[in-house]
Amino acid sequence: MAANMPLEEIGREVRNIIADALKRPVEQVPLTASLESGLGIDSLAMIEINIALEERFRFAMPDMASPAEANLKTVEDLSRFVAQQLAHQKGRLV
């Protein structure tokens, strides 16, 4: 179940999803990459990534127009955020 998936695995999935959305090889999306200044994730890319995360982990992400709005700077921040949300929502959809 997604709710008790180890952080490492979540991080891997998050990197894959971001790479997919940006159409880049996953090697170019390390956990340390900055979402906005490094990867250039704009409002639409953020929304698309969040939807892909929801599809993959079957939970609901909060609304955000940019990573900064949720205080997320790096890919790792986003992975931790997903892990927290998953633990919190226990796989509930909405």
Next chain:
Amino acid sequence: MTALNLELRHPDERVAAQRTPEEQRAHEAREVAQHYEHNPEIFSLVLDKRLAYSTGVFLSPDEDLETAQARKFARVAAKLNIQPGEKVLDVGCGWGSLLLYLAQHTEGQFHGITLSSKQREVALQRARDWGVAERVRVDLTHVEQLNPAPESYDVVLFSGSIVHMHNREVIHQLVGRTLKPGGRLFISDCYFPAEMRGDRDSSATRYIFVTALGYCRLLSLSEELNLIERAGLDLLHVEDLTSSYVHTLGHWIDNVRRNRERIEAMAPGFSKVLQGYMTVAKLSFAKRTALEYMILATKGAPKVHVAGWPIPGNAR
């Protein structure tokens, strides 16, 4: 009267402005229809039971979608005060949400038009199911090709549809001619704030206006009101529904989440398009970089009396 110079606010509008009216009409008919030609069952998983594809009216954020849409129908009915035998044109009637509600609750004669043949079929089937088919007609046509006789309708409605139409001056002149004296125009749709607020050239804006919905043109409210006045109508009432739209979109997005697998089984990729454009819209209305209004206007002496409003129009 010289033509009004409407501001071109988005790159796709600037492209549209280069086309001839015929080219733009064909563009709208083709691009806009695509969205609405998706399997109607998908929309029945996302919208309220009457399939209203425009904002409800929420008195509080805790209300459910059915309550808010029922209140909207009742409020619009109260605004229009349709009398027995009056003729109503619903431009962009969708699957017949408002059209059929009004047919069931008044004794008017109803004519809906849409760009989607699937929507037309659903609207007509429901008209039969609900026993109002003899007073409801639905045609597949672009409004600019309708050519209605002068002074032939008592009411003209645009609910969530005028946003798809580029040549707004032409549309308003058509409405002005087509309404009988005492006729009413009703619009429920979204607008840009008059001053620049937010990024209108962003990929998010393009996604909603072009990728998801085919063609959209948001005027400022004052531009639309100006066009209505220049067509010879008088304004009766304008109401802001921006926060209601935030709540409506929130319900629709949750319904997409709940039904993701079923939607994907019917149209692969479409749940992402729906959730994506609805999220962009929800964030825009929440930040008021886009605004939602209901507009009511009359041709000549009004048949509705707005002095006593706020109108009740409560959901029953």
